[in-house]
Amino acid sequence: MDAGIQSKSNRKDKSKNLTRQIGIRIAAYRENMGLSQTAVARKAGLSPSHLCNMEKGDRSIDVEKLGAIARALNCKMVDFLPLSEGGRPLSSEPFSLQPNY
Numbered sequence: 001m002d003a004g005i006q007s008k009s010n011r012k013d014k015s016k017n018l019t020r021q022i023g024i025r026i027a028a029y030r031e032n033m034g035l036s037q038t039a040v041a042r043k044a045g046l047s048p049s050h051l052c053n054m055e056k057g058d059r060s061i062d063v064e065k066l067g068a069i070a071r072a073l074n075c076k077m078v079d080f081l082p083l084s085e086g087g088r089p090l091s092s093e094p095f096s097l098q099p100n101y
Helices: 003-032 037-044 048-056 063-072
Strands: none
């Protein structure tokens, strides 16, 4: 496999994994508050199926939707991000503002 294709595939896998981890955290917050997907979705301006797919990691989550969900759950967006015990992101890769085309 070409190194460029493999690298792109790895980034896609990592992105999918991060999306899944964020979805798990959203579901955990929602469930800990005793709220249904429907209630949170409506408060966030989303359809229940959209929120369900986000929680399962089947749908990517943009910043605006993440913010709306955080407001609906009365928490901060960062609360949904997987962090190490030291509060640093789990990824060891440097953050880049360059698009990954």
